[in-house]
Amino acid sequence: MWNWLKNLFSRKKEYDEAAAEAWYDEKSRLMESILGKEHDMVMHAMIPYALGGALDLYYFPNGIEGVAVATKELSEVPGEGSTNDWFDCYELAMFTREKLSLKDAHHEETGFGAIHTKINAILNCIARYSEQARLNPGETCEFPEDMDTVGGKCLIFDGYGTFDNADRQPFGILAVIEVFRQEMEFARENGGHQLIERLKAAGHYPYSDLDREPVV
Numbered sequence: 001m002w003n004w005l006k007n008l009f010s011r012k013k014e015y016d017e018a019a020a021e022a023w024y025d026e027k028s029r030l031m032e033s034i035l036g037k038e039h040d041m042v043m044h045a046m047i048p049y050a051l052g053g054a055l056d057l058y059y060f061p062n063g064i065e066g067v068a069v070a071t072k073e074l075s076e077v078p079g080e081g082s083t084n085d086w087f088d089c090y091e092l093a094m095f096t097r098e099k100l101s102l103k104d105a106h107h108e109e110t111g112f113g114a115i116h117t118k119i120n121a122i123l124n125c126i127a128r129y130s131e132q133a134r135l136n137p138g139e140t141c142e143f144p145e146d147m148d149t150v151g152g153k154c155l156i157f158d159g160y161g162t163f164d165n166a167d168r169q170p171f172g173i174l175a176v177i178e179v180f181r182q183e184m185e186f187a188r189e190n191g192g193h194q195l196i197e198r199l200k201a202a203g204h205y206p207y208s209d210l211d212r213e214p215v216v
Contacts, residue, residue, distance in 0.1 A: 020076050027091070027171065031070060034161035034173055035093065036063025041102055043120075049073045055124050059100055066097040066207065069119050070173070074127055078170065082130035086137055086159050087172035092126060093160060094119045094176050095206045115209065118178070121149040122208075126176055135174060138192030140184045154184035158196050160206055178208035186216040 032038055039059040047053025050073070060068040075081035075089035083089055096119065098112040107113040125143065129135070137159040143150040160175035179187075179195070187195040198215040199205040 035060035061100040067100040
């Protein structure tokens, strides 16, 4: 009896691992169709995210100007993990106009290193938050002032690269965009999509670089 159960659980584990690997490959293909070809280097965390560590970070420098920094650990199998009103499951992405320079990623005195540190901190906070909350496009978020690195930062979310129709999608990318406080307050008063449209009109969407003037 014990051997039969042991074999059953072993086969289930192999099946689950195979399903997760197949979904990872398909998800990677979908992400490339939205973000452009992925860079061959990954920033791996010392402690896996699933065990309470930090996220692995994936880089997409071949889409729009600059680079998208994305996650791949919020949804390990189709339809499970972080979800919202638009997507059955999703991964996060943040964008910078800075050119990808992984050798500078941990050097905050460089342009890419400074924003990479910020993006890394924000994505790790939002990833954990998304396990408990439904984060929808057009919604905003702000971090308490006393938090390290991200304290006081203001964000807006958007469904990046979604299809033209309004139907719920089985998978998508939730863009996390840092904005000025006055922009966040405008979004809360007038609707997040009003701010998104202003960012697009000014050429600032979907970037989190704040070396610009507010659009409100």
